[in-house]
Amino acid sequence: MSAIPNISRRSFLVGSAAVGGGLALGLRLPPFGPALVRAADGSPEINAWVVIRPDDTVVIRMARSEMGQGTITGLAQLVAEELECNWSKIVYEYPTPGDSVKRKRVWGDFSTGGSRGIRMSHEYVRKGGAAARMMLVQAAANQWGVPASECVTANSVITHRPSKRRVSYGKVAEAAARLEPPKDVKLKDPKQWKVIGKSMKRLDTRDKVNGKQVYGFDLKLPGMLNAAIRECPVFGGKVKSFDAARVANLRGVKKVLQVGDSAVAVVADHWWNAKTALDQLPVVWDEGPNAKVSSASIAEMLKEGLDAEQAFVGHSEGDAKAALAGAARKIEAVYSYPFQNHACMEPMNATARYTPEKCEVWVPTQDGEGSFAAVLSASGLPADKCEVYKINLGGGFGRRGAFQDYVTQAVRIAKEMPGTPVKLLWSREEDMVQGRYHPVMQCKLVGGFDGGNNLTGLHMRLSGQSILAAVRPAIVEQQKGRDPLVFQGVFESGEHAIGYSFPNTLVDHAMRNTHVPPGFWRGVNINQNAIFIECFMDELAEAAGEDPVEFRRKFMGKYPRNLGALNAVAAGIGWTRPAPAGRFRGIAQMKAFNSFVAAACEISVKDGSKVKIHRIVAATDCGYAVNPAQIERQVSGSFVYGLSALFMQECTVKDGAIEQKNFDTYQSMRIAQMPKVEAIILQSGGEPWGGIGEPTICVAAPAVLNAIYKATGKRLRSAPLKNHGFELV
Amino acid sequence: MIRLNINGKVHNLDVDPNTPLLWAIREQAGLTGTKYGCGVAQCGACTVHVDGTPLRACAIPASSVAGRKITTIEGLAKGGKLHKVQQAWIAHEVPQCGYCQSGMIMAAAALLQANPKPTDADIDAAITNICRCGTFQQVRKAIHAAAKA
Numbered sequence: 001m002s003a004i005p006n007i008s009r010r011s012f013l014v015g016s017a018a019v020g021g022g023l024a025l026g027l028r029l030p031p032f033g034p035a036l037v038r039a040a041d042g043s044p045e046i047n048a049w050v051v052i053r054p055d056d057t058v059v060i061r062m063a064r065s066e067m068g069q070g071t072i073t074g075l076a077q078l079v080a081e082e083l084e085c086n087w088s089k090i091v092y093e094y095p096t097p098g099d100s101v102k103r104k105r106v107w108g109d110f111s112t113g114g115s116r117g118i119r120m121s122h123e124y125v126r127k128g129g130a131a132a133r134m135m136l137v138q139a140a141a142n143q144w145g146v147p148a149s150e151c152v153t154a155n156s157v158i159t160h161r162p163s164k165r166r167v168s169y170g171k172v173a174e175a176a177a178r179l180e181p182p183k184d185v186k187l188k189d190p191k192q193w194k195v196i197g198k199s200m201k202r203l204d205t206r207d208k209v210n211g212k213q214v215y216g217f218d219l220k221l222p223g224m225l226n227a228a229i230r231e232c233p234v235f236g237g238k239v240k241s242f243d244a245a246r247v248a249n250l251r252g253v254k255k256v257l258q259v260g261d262s263a264v265a266v267v268a269d270h271w272w273n274a275k276t277a278l279d280q281l282p283v284v285w286d287e288g289p290n291a292k293v294s295s296a297s298i299a300e301m302l303k304e305g306l307d308a309e310q311a312f313v314g315h316s317e318g319d320a321k322a323a324l325a326g327a328a329r330k331i332e333a334v335y336s337y338p339f340q341n342h343a344c345m346e347p348m349n350a351t352a353r354y355t356p357e358k359c360e361v362w363v364p365t366q367d368g369e370g371s372f373a374a375v376l377s378a379s380g381l382p383a384d385k386c387e388v389y390k391i392n393l394g395g396g397f398g399r400r401g402a403f404q405d406y407v408t409q410a411v412r413i414a415k416e417m418p419g420t421p422v423k424l425l426w427s428r429e430e431d432m433v434q435g436r437y438h439p440v441m442q443c444k445l446v447g448g449f450d451g452g453n454n455l456t457g458l459h460m461r462l463s464g465q466s467i468l469a470a471v472r473p474a475i476v477e478q479q480k481g482r483d484p485l486v487f488q489g490v491f492e493s494g495e496h497a498i499g500y501s502f503p504n505t506l507v508d509h510a511m512r513n514t515h516v517p518p519g520f521w522r523g524v525n526i527n528q529n530a531i532f533i534e535c536f537m538d539e540l541a542e543a544a545g546e547d548p549v550e551f552r553r554k555f556m557g558k559y560p561r562n563l564g565a566l567n568a569v570a571a572g573i574g575w576t577r578p579a580p581a582g583r584f585r586g587i588a589q590m591k592a593f594n595s596f597v598a599a600a601c602e603i604s605v606k607d608g609s610k611v612k613i614h615r616i617v618a619a620t621d622c623g624y625a626v627n628p629a630q631i632e633r634q635v636s637g638s639f640v641y642g643l644s645a646l647f648m649q650e651c652t653v654k655d656g657a658i659e660q661k662n663f664d665t666y667q668s669m670r671i672a673q674m675p676k677v678e679a680i681i682l683q684s685g686g687e688p689w690g691g692i693g694e695p696t697i698c699v700a701a702p703a704v705l706n707a708i709y710k711a712t713g714k715r716l717r718s719a720p721l722k723n724h725g726f727e728l729v
Numbered sequence: 730m731i732r733l734n735i736n737g738k739v740h741n742l743d744v745d746p747n748t749p750l751l752w753a754i755r756e757q758a759g760l761t762g763t764k765y766g767c768g769v770a771q772c773g774a775c776t777v778h779v780d781g782t783p784l785r786a787c788a789i790p791a792s793s794v795a796g797r798k799i800t801t802i803e804g805l806a807k808g809g810k811l812h813k814v815q816q817a818w819i820a821h822e823v824p825q826c827g828y829c830q831s832g833m834i835m836a837a838a839a840l841l842q843a844n845p846k847p848t849d850a851d852i853d854a855a856i857t858n859i860c861r862c863g864t865f866q867q868v869r870k871a872i873h874a875a876a877k878a
Contacts, residue, residue, distance in 0.1 A: 068826030068862045208827030209818045211762020211802035218761035272752035345828040345861050394828030395861050428767045640863025663771035672853035674865035
């Protein structure tokens with residue numbers, strides 16, 4: 001059932017003209033592939049999404065990457081719904097980025113982040129399934145000499161109603177693959193769905209319980225060597241010198257080399273030998289000017305931004321500054337959020353084999369095309385001499401998409417050893433200190449009330465790091481220096497819009513970038529923005545002398561779906577009834593990635609600092625729920641990620657480098673700390689569909705912080721809570 | 730040369746005696762179901778059974794378990810039949826990315842061996858593995874289900 005990386009290149013016997021000469025990015029996505037293409041095993045490709053083997057096995061192609069979020073199962077459901085195929089005969093396969101380039105990006109976007117997998121491709125993959133079904137039916141109808149309209153399909157079988165003749169998809173696939181793709185493809189009405197909306201079993205479970213799933217770390221190629229790497233721990237630093245002779249004769253060592261300007265690597269027969277030698281390799285670094293930077297100096301820089309004149313506006317309604325100047329009473333608070341590492345269970349890795357004729361890379365990647373671009377760049381070879389084979393990821397969370405540093409390193413190493421496959425594995429320590437970190441942010445919030453205790457204005461000033469400035473500077477340039485992403489969850493409109501209308505609102509951002517490289521990190525900016533706005537809403541509610549839910553509702557008239565999620569969790573937790581003795585409640589809501597989410601929790605606090613979360617009720621309105629059981633698992637999993645971050649995780653900077661090097665100093669939640677998560681799925685339907693992987697991550701933290709205030713009277717305004725002496729028990 | 734008995738098969742491995750058991754299993758014996766996550770006995774992804782006891786293979790030298798009975802995830806099924814923990818894992822669809830699950834399953838199997846009817850508190854005490862996807866709710870359900878099987 002699993003997509004094992006292909007060792008030999010998949011070949012297409014008949015294909016469209018090769019694009020060649022670079023990534024054909026930006027090409028409009030054609031919904032269907034060219035006629036008569038064969039998969040590697042010779043089976044006919046009905047279209048780019050569907051291959052049917054003679055034994056009725058249905059191979060569904062997946063451009064997106066599986067990193068645990070269940071996207072391949074959900075995408076298969078979308079295709080299968082329209083294809084009307086036998087679910088038990090489905091397998092999946094990753095097309096390669098090289099083939100995608102050759103076929104004018106027939107599979108569309110490979111990038112798997114931003115909770116996009118299903119919400120952004122549901123239409124074209126469903127059309128892929130629907131078109132394939134139409135072609136299969138037509139092929140059968142042609143064979144029988146009957147009109148296609150007299151045929152029906154179910155479970156991979158076509159039946160001619162009047163004559164009761166039946167034929168399975170596998171028998172007519174060859175003929176179907178020769179037909180012209182239909183031009184007019186209609187999708188089912190959601191009311192007719194039989195597979196979408198059902199908790200179909202994941203396609204990738206079995207190999208994950210018996211050790212058979214091959215992750216990048218587990219890849220074996222004939223003649224393969226293993227590499228361990230160490231990059232300058234001070235970001236921006238370089239290698240000055242290293243004494244290769246000191247380790248060259250250690251057990252198993254084949255090569256000691258510099259990688260780019262900033263890293264050294266040891267290649268050995270086995271990775272343990274490579275790592276052992278690397279640990280003993282004397283390296284002198286040119287650490288550069290960043291060696292003086294510390295967490296304290298970064299915090300100072302951000303603090304200055306809280307009151308700086310210049311700031312980019314993300315949301316402006318009315319005149320917040322005037323409203324605050326004229327307010328009878330003002331409430332002010334400063335919050336902050338730290339650097340955090342993704343800490344995927346599987347550290348970064350990539351395997352590369354280079355010859356002047358071909359550069360191939362096997363990699364767990366959230367973006368096959370991004371990996372492909374890195375291979376082109378690092379190898380110096382043209383697109384038709386490069387290939388990437390995607391492997392399922394041992395966690396991604398944003399680290400393995402926009403950043404392909406490990407791919408670049410692997411290719412650079414392999415280039416020094418032409419013909420020999422080299423598997424580059426990062427140690428956990430390397431993974432911790434060479435992250436692309438959740439950006440640091442501080443936030444000053446000021447709310448104004450009139451004499452009648454009515455909120456008259458809100459100013460939310462963000463000060464901190466921009467991911468896009470580091471990763472997609474072209475977008476920032478287009479926006480005249482602004483990074484729109486920092487306003488996730490507090491925008492005026494769009495997929496991350498705020499769910500409140502205040503009389504006068506200003507949200508602005510003083511961009512303060514650091515030398516610590518920032519990255520996308522499950523949810524990213526909604527994590528801190530949800531804490532800032534949703535905890536401050538509780539502060540405002542208290543100042544107004546109102547119940548936090550009632551206070552929120554006053555501003556949510558224009559946002560019925562936000563309100564629907566909030567009401568669902570309020571009802572679920574029993575908000576209007578008293579909490580059980582010794583327990584305290586908190587609540588928060590957000591819209592992100594076009595899903596409307598809310599959480600309400602019930603906690604108790606022992607000895608003033610030991611927090612037990614008993615329950616979290618979580619609501620998600622994602623429009624359509626493709627696989628409800630998988631959504632529940634992602635929601636409860638997102639709370640583990642988000643609450644680990646809230647309570648335990650901070651990457652601090654000392655002498656320019658990250659201090660936390662392993663899970664002993666960068667802890668993560670264990671099962672004993674796991675709250676009971678009760679997921680509520682709301683399906684409002686319609687367009688656009690909402691995402692699942694990320695949205696709920698952001699609501700657990702503010703709900704818990706609000707409950708901690710109720711329990712202890714302490715407003716904890718900076719994460720992680722371990723810095724306040726609080727722990728999750 | 731170290732003699733390791735892994736899943737009932739004897740492996741004579743040409744390995745530095747200080748090599749952690751994890752890397753001897755993965756790179757010398759070629760069994761990659763046992764995962765590396767931290768190397769410092771924190772995360773539990775490398776959990777194997779040594780004479781039935783769950784140990785973190787990243788933090789014990791291979792030479793220290795020579796001649797003892799080592800079981801990895803690949804050896805948990807018996808006679809082609811999945812262990813009841815593996816079956817419960819499939820029924821409850823525990824894995825998300827799956828990377829930590831070999832260690833999680835080995836820890837759960839060892840718990841049930843020692844304590845056939847664990848309480849929630851027993852599970853909390855025995856299962857200390859890290860899962861970044863956050864499968865704990867499913868892990869707990871599956872352990873209870875396996876205990877009833």
